[in-house]
Amino acid sequence: MRTPLRPLARILKAREKGENPDVIEAENRARRHAAEQDKARSRAEGRLLLLGLMFFCAFIVIGGRMGTLASSVPEEPRAAAEGNPIIGQRADIVDRNGRLLATNLDTFSLYAHPRQMVDPARTATQLAAIFPEMDADRLLADFTGERRFLWLRRQMSPEQMQAVHDIGSPGLLFGPREMRLYPNGSLAAHILGGARYGREGVSSAEVIGVAGVERQFDTFLRDPANEGAPLQLSIDLSVQAATEQVLAGGMALMNAKGATAVLMDIHSGEIIAMASLPDFDPNSRPQVATTGDQSDSPLFNRAVQGVYELGSVFKLFTIAQAMELGLVNANTMIDTTSPLTWGRFRIRDFRNYGPQNSVTNVIVKSSNVGTARIAIQIGAERQRDFLGQLGLLRATSVEMIEAPTGAPLLPRNWSEISTMTISYGHGLSSSPLHLAAAYAAMVNGGTAVQPTLLPNPNPQPGPRVISEAVSRSMVSMLRDTVTEGTASMGDVAGYEVGGKTGTADKPRAAGGGYYPDKVISTFAAVFPASDPQYVLITTLDEPVETSGTEPRRTAGWTAVPVAAEIIRRTAPLLGLRPQMDMGEPVGVTLTSN
């Protein structure tokens, strides 16, 4: 009940006593203020308490949530997960037609908890009986020692797993594993490279690429955002298989210690097949050699990493440049008197080709002297620029982790004599892949090509290197070399093969000159000459053909027949129809209306 400020009874009483009634009013007013203040304070306290309580609850909830998150096993929010959460495996690698080159296989690893074993001795004996590489005594020592945990096998076959199951020891446990499988064995081994386990846990292990495209595209292959999309290469499985088969046969026939072949599309730079022998099985990749010459190891990719002086195949670049510069044409006569003396150097031909030859004949007969004379006219500076445009002075940009190791070896001082020797392929070492790209640029109409292992269905022409007319005459010179020159064994009926041979003496590993009886023989082929589509580089390391009375080592006797057989086998697979002269159909008149 509200108390009036001036209660009549008290006012009257005060007036009677002669007191000031305002005091009563002031007193009442003060009391009312105090009461209101009390009320406001208690309400504020209540609110503060409520707020405090709410904050307390909020903190408790957040703290509790943090606690549960920290202590529980992480779980994927399935209902909200975007994309496909199932395919978490390393992506497959497929060839240009989608055939598998590398995939994964689910398998199991084997580990042991020795403390949980009932009968360690029996377990050790039976394990050793299942896995030949295990030793029962060592296993027993491990099982009965201090160890609580022990890896036994990275992966095993289902039969072995069943046998381990049958031992029935509670201390033997299996962990799921993903195993990288190369179903085609050693096919395209150098391109694929191989994979191994990275960090390993009981419930899973990461698979990482070791070499080749597996290493180069490791991030792509492991990226879950691709949802299992495979990595497609430009390789054609059947062409690669045929190439490797013929090359292996040729290597054995020619008694070579190594061989390599690169088949490339001249317009797109796609590598259709790339083989290097000897090779290995990427399913059980051998160890890297720690002693001896790395280039003798099967892991060595001769096509990409092997830099060799490739010999006369380089002559085409010299002639092409001279024609592009307008210094010579196909019929210009060149002095080919052998030997050519330059300071203290002498340049000789394989045999004397007479005092003068046309430029075409310099290529067809492969005259070092003639090429060197043309190179003098070009000069060092322009030669280096031209070879640079062809990509012969730096490592290839092919998508393999090994590509930078295949950087060409260049002369320290590009002198005049270097210019002359480089003009016929000595003094500059490059890989067969470099040569394939450079030859592609020579015959595809004259635009530079970047070698690639990825499909390139819409190739853009690279920067122009030589004119189309010069490119056409290069193709016809290459064709002449096969029909009437050094590569006569290279003709494949129907495919109009053109090509240039190269036989280079091998430089001594320790320096100081060349081996007298060791050569690198190379055949750079292009087919079909009427409408060039592919280049094929075939290189044999230390070949010797012994069917005659004396051993023959020149490319015309060694690399060329092998290359011809590769073309005979692969060209039909590439869908090239042979240009056979069938004669006119009898009794048919073609008309149109």
Place this chain on the structure above:
Amino acid sequence: MRGFLYVFAALAVIGLAFWAYQENYTTQTAVREVRGLYSEIGAAHDRLQMLRAEWAYLNRPDRLADLADLNFDRLGLLPLRPEAFGQVGQIIYPIPPILPITDPIELSSDTLALEEDPL
């Protein structure tokens, strides 16, 4: 009026709570079902992967070449060679069907051949 609003609000709260309860359980069922489906798809994917690997392994060029060699007598398979390409002109026209003989003529040589037949 106010009482009616209170009752209505309370009923709405009860209704919404019931709906939320139901939705919660439907969602949980759906999530469980999706999880089951995912693991089913995962298993199918693994199986498919295994079959693809096996297919690729069985069709590896080495093995096919060996099989072609082994069964050469029956199949006569050779590597694809340029000679395998033909032209349309090399294919013969279909042979017209032989008309049925409605009026056979008996020849003396027919009977002669029959008599001389040692079998």
